[in-house]
Amino acid sequence: MSDRFPGPDFVPTFTAVMTNSQPRQPIVIAGPCGAETENQSLETARRLKATGKVHMLRAGIWKPRTRPGSFEGMGETGLQWLMTAMAETGLPAMTEVATPDHVALVLKAGLKNVWIGARSTVNPFVVQEIADAVKGVRDLTVFVKNPVNPDADLWMGAIERFHRAGVKEVHAIHRGFSAYKPVKYRNEPMWEIPLRLKRLAPEIKLFCDPSHICGRRELLLDVAQKALDLIYDGLMIETHIEPDKALSDARQQITPAELDTLLKSLAIRSSSIKDAALIESLSDLRGKIDQIDQELIALIGERMQVAEAIGKIKKEKHITILQPERWNEIKKQYSEGAGQNSLSEEFIEKYLEALHQESIRRQTKVMR
Ligand code: PEP
Ligand code: MN
Secondary structure, three states: OHHHOOOOOOOOOHHHHHHHOOOOOOEEEEEOOEOOOHHHHHHHHHHHHHHOOOOEEEOEOOOOOOOOOOOOOOOHHHHHHHHHHHHHHOOOEEEEOOOHHHHHHHHHHOOOEEEEOHHHHOOHHHHHHHHHHHOOOOOOEEEEEOOOOOOHHHHHHHHHHHHHOOOOEEEEEEOOEOOOOOOOOOOEOOOHHHHHHHHHOOOOOEEEOHHHHHOOHHHHHHHHHHHHHOOOOEEEEEEOOOHHHOOOOHHHOEOHHHHHHHHHHOOOOOOOOOOHHHHHHHHHHHHHHHHHHHHHHHHHHHHHHHHHHHHHHHHHHOOOOOOHHHHHHHHHHHHHHHHHHOOOHHHHHHHHHHHHHHHHHHHHHHHO
């Protein structure tokens, strides 16, 4: 199956990677969370190159850490290792920049690809400072990670700041969103946010960073597969020669050999349908779906009219719109019945929440 991943061409820019890649082949960016030692940086790069499936190298040189005192990156020394790895393997390299000083050092070293971390994207002042620092730089590619909070417009705003600074290649990396109490993932994927971004800016390339979404290596494959099924353009996956000894993000890193296996296990499905019989049977089913959707929407419209009628009574009788007891009763009743219709409780909850919000909006109008 490895033939689905053509060997990367030895070019130092992202534009050349894209030009030489084949349609529907994910662009693979891999490398350690952080450059730690010369041997770790170079050996990881060599082994990634040897897989023949990696198009770009990544390594953090300045690491944004939650608490002070953790490994904060090797700075300029690490940058030199990354440059050596790039020269030796021919793979274009990239690193994170978070200040104009980082930009100056990276450009002085001759690196042409940078990414903006999630903690920077969240702050328009920081993004603007970095955008000002790259103004007029030719052949630069900027990858913008999503902000830590689920806000597609803020993400889009950061991308626009780089466009306005004259950067032609600006792309997006989806690394998930902070949760107060992470359950399964370290950072909630919330797939609807990157899909909204793609609608806002269809021309950007969208990458998925399963490593920072998952936080642990066992989950990487499923998330990477989902990204490909949602027609992402590529993946960024953290790799280390000795993941368990990594100075940052140890649990989510995998070896270059494990990356090779993971990439081989991914199914690359076609995003266009050409087979006539398939088109026919799908159009039959799609017709049914359209019919059901129309009926559902008509019913919801009817439901809202009933809600308005209730709103009028509430107004006359001076009772509040929100009736928590009634609402909790509805939620309980339907959540318990979810399984009978093979619907997940999570879906029912989201659906009821949306209905409730719209009912409140309509009743508020009636109350005025
Ligand atoms: C990283 O890629 O190593 C990193 C720090 O990412 P993020 O900004 O997504 O946390
Ligand atoms: Mn990391």
